[in-house]
Amino acid sequence: MKAKRHLLRWFAILLAGGALLPGQDSGGNPFAQSKFVPDISLILDCAYLHRGLDDAAYFNLSLPGFSHAAGNGRAAELGGTNLEQGFNLNYAELSLASVVDPYFDLFAVLHFTEEGVSIEEAYFATRRLPAGLQVKGGRFLSHFGRINGQHDHYWDFASPPLVQSVFFGGNLAELGARLAWVAPLDIFLQLGVEVLQGGNEMSFGRRGFAAGAFSVADVRAPGLVVATAKTSFDLGNLTVLAGLSNAAGRSRQEPGLEGGGAAGAFAGNADVYGADLTLKYLFDSIRYLSFQAEAIGRASHGDRYLEASNESWTRLDERMRQAGMYAQLVGRLNKRLRLGARLDLIWKNIVRLAGDRQALPEDLARYTAMAEWNPTEFSRLRLQYAYDRSRCEEIGGRWERRPFDELALQVNITIGAHGAHAF
Amino acid sequence: MKRTALFVILAAGILALPLTAAKLQVVTTYPYIAKLTEHIGGAQVNVHALAGGQWDPHTIMAKPSFIAKLRRADLLIINGAQLEIGWLPPLLSQANNPKVNVGSQGMLDLSRAVKLIDVPDSVSRAHGDIHPDGNPHYYLNPDNMLPLAEAIAAKLERMDPAASQTFVENLAQFKLKWQAKLAEWEKRLAPLSGAWVIEYHKNYDYLLRRYGLQLLGTVELLPGIPPTSKHIQELENKIAGAKVRCILQDVYNPDEASRHLASKHDIPMIKLPHDVGAVREAEGLFSMFDEIVRRLSHE
Known part of the structure; x- marks a missing residue:
């Protein structure tokens, strides 16, 4: 809370500085520093959402084996945006970037939401x-x-793709360090290794817990290591980009400790594997067709703590093998219009408690289509329809699927520094 | 057996690396810079252009393969004036090559060697995707090729002093040939002086000013923003009051609007190369301007 207030004050100072600086003539002030103002941009993301399900009913749904409704009217911790019916202010993203000196660059991306400020990224390179x-x-x-x-x-x-939501709660963003190496080859080959704190609540997590008579200690940080390999080459107008990733770390999860719920708590290890492939074909300067797919799987092993009766907890050996993917096709038809379709699928959902396979639904799917209108590269309107049959409700110990429709009209607007487009 | 063969090939490849690296490795953003660098560097340099000449120079797709090229570059030569701002910076920051970072000896911004026109007094994106430093398409004034060549020669001399004699000679030779061509182009385009033209995007302003052609307007509404029917109507009103010689269309923007204007008002639409490789005939610097002059003067 204190940090939040501090950030807000800092932002106010920055705004005040920004208001004075750009127009100022350095001729009059020998100490003017306006030329050193970093690249600043603000991105507004908001949406109107219509869902064929009341918010209360939606927040009561779970992704069995991944995310359990807390039962307190709050959404399952899947991250993402556009949570509520009606208007959503997803974020106002302030990004700052500049060369520091001959040795470092600095980047910061702050999300201002109605709840406060969160640091999406703040790192040097x-x-x-x-x-x-x-x-x-x-x-x-x-x-x-x-x-x-x-x-x-x-x-x-x-x-976000379903696999991103269930394995990382949106994005895997962590405190830590990364070493990357680009090979001196004609084709692109990049290897990277990251040592991270491991706070991600969906697959990892650091905080220990007490469950009845059981007590589990915190994970000693850093608790997560990520390794990545990416390669890319061109075949005429076709660009191929492929990658392999692995995130391996200790895991502490206690979603069931606070708001009730049947999930209990988990302590153990998790290994997340990913494979991705992008094929992008350029017809000309404007039109392209892009296919992108990612498969992500998770293997975790540890102890599940469940509340057997009031205040009495049991500990069971748990092994999970889960996997899913998304595949999407996006085409740019002209300078302003893009169309896309995406398939999300979780096809493997094996959870064994003390050797017994739990009755969990597999084949959790979602189908999404979108149409985008970009007046310029600084403004975007996107209409998106999704048919979601990935979520379930627990009724009498059994999982009942609860499919629903979702329609979103999203607006994304950028001012300030020109963000370059990464591939 | 197979494994041994693979090992030998790999070892040979690794040993061969320093041999091939003896030449100065130059990466340029656009093909015209590559051609110019080849004229000056000759056999002493290896030159590779990232973007293709048929693509829109403002919105080059930032392919990861470009990172591999930048990773091994000794020298990066860019057009500058913010023409690369939409695609080059993230590539550069991922290439992990301190030799060609901004501010390094191995990065040459050619826009510093020429005077830019149309520097906006006030900068607002309400005026489209404008370039705050001025119009970046300066290399389409063939006069500018001389200071650009000098800037490249000076940089090559500094980076490879052992070969500086070659660079000096190549530069002198290039300048001689280019000046002869400039005289020829001047003569062939002289009859066009004072004529009114329309262009799709403000690609050719340096060329137009150099040869005294006058710009009636652009087909696109604002830089980077496609034409509206109202804008086309206004342009047509202007056309009615002037004698327009031609409509200049680049190869990468949609040409329907230009085509429509051309057929309706019986004005020829001319596709002009904006870079080497934009049209088949523009395979080098000399042939690109030959082709521009040929198409412009209806020869």
Whole structure:
């Protein structure tokens, strides 16, 4: 809370400074520093959402084996945006970037929401390491997979892929350090390793807990290691980008301790694997067709703590093997119009408690289509329809599927520095 | 057996690396810079252009393969004036090559060698996707090729002093040939002086000013923003009051609006290359301007 207030004050100072600086003539002031103002941009993301389900009913749904409704009227911790019916202010993203000195670059991405400020990213990166090496440190989006390293507004759809939600709660963003190496080859080959704090609540988590007579200690940080390999080459007008990723770490999860719920708590290890493939074909300067797919799987093993009766807890050996993917096709028809379709599917959902396979639904799917109108590259309107049959309600110990429709009209607007487009 | 063969190939490849790296590795953003660098660097340099000449120079797709090229570059030569701002910076920050970072000896911004026109007094994106430093398409004034060549020669000399004699000679030779061509182009385009033209995007302003052609308007509403029917109507009103010689269309923007204006008002629409490789005939610097002059003067 204190940190939040501090950030707000800092932002106010920055705004005040920004209001004075750009127009000022340095001729009059020998100490003027306006030329050193970093690249600043503000991105507004808001949406109107219609869902064929009341918010209360929606928040009561779970993704069995992944995320359990807390039963307190709050959404399951899947991250993402556009949670409520009607208007959503997803974020006002302030991004700052600049060269620091000959040795470092600095980047910061802050999300202002109605709840407060969150630091999406704040990291430095080296500029002068030899041999194709780069170190970055601070809080950043992990380079795991294809979509994880991108901010929401670079995504081709208004919602994160299901696999991103269930395994990382949106994005895997962590405190830590990364070492990357680009090979001196004609084709693109990049290897990276990240040592991270491991706070991600969907797959990892650090905080220990007490469950009845059981007490589990915190994970000693850093608790998570991510390794990535990416390669890319061109075949005429076709660009191929492929990657393999692994995130391995300790895991502490206690979603069932606070708001009740049947999930209980978990302590153990988790291994998340990813494979991604992007094929982008350019017809000309404007039109392209892009296919992108990612498969992510998780294997975890540890102890599940369940409340057997009031205040009495049991500990059971648990093994989970879960996997899913998304595949999307996006086409740019002209300078302003893009169309896309995406399939989300979780096909493997094996959870064994003390050797017994739990009755969990597999084949959790969602179908999404979107149409985008971009008046310029600084403004975007996106209409997105999704048919979601991935969520379930627990009724008398059994999982009942609760499919629903979702229609979102999303607006994304940028002012300030020109953000370059990564591939 | 197979494994041994693979090992030998790999080892040979690794040993061969320093041999191939002896030449100065130059990466340029656009093909015209690559051609110009080849004229000056000759056999002493290896040159690779990232963007293709048929693509829109403002919105080049930032392919990861470009990162691999930047990773191994000794020298990066860019157009500058913010033409690359939409695609180059993230590639550069991922290439992990301190030699070609902004501010390094191995990064040459050619826009510093020429005077830019149309520097806006006030900067607002209400005026479209404008360039605050001025119009970045300066290399389509063939006069500018001389200071650009000098800037490249000076940079190559500094980076490879052992070969500086070659660069000086190549530069002198290039300038001689280019000046002869400038005289020829001047003569062939002289009859066009004072003529009114329309262009799709403000691609050719340097060329137009150099040869005294006058710009009636652009087909696109604002830089980077496609034409509206109202804008086309206004342009047609202007056309009615002037004698327009031609409509200049680049190869990458949609040409329906230009085509419509051309057929309705019986004005020829001319597709002009904006870079080497934009049209088949523009395979080098000399042939690109030859082709521009040929198409412009209806020869």
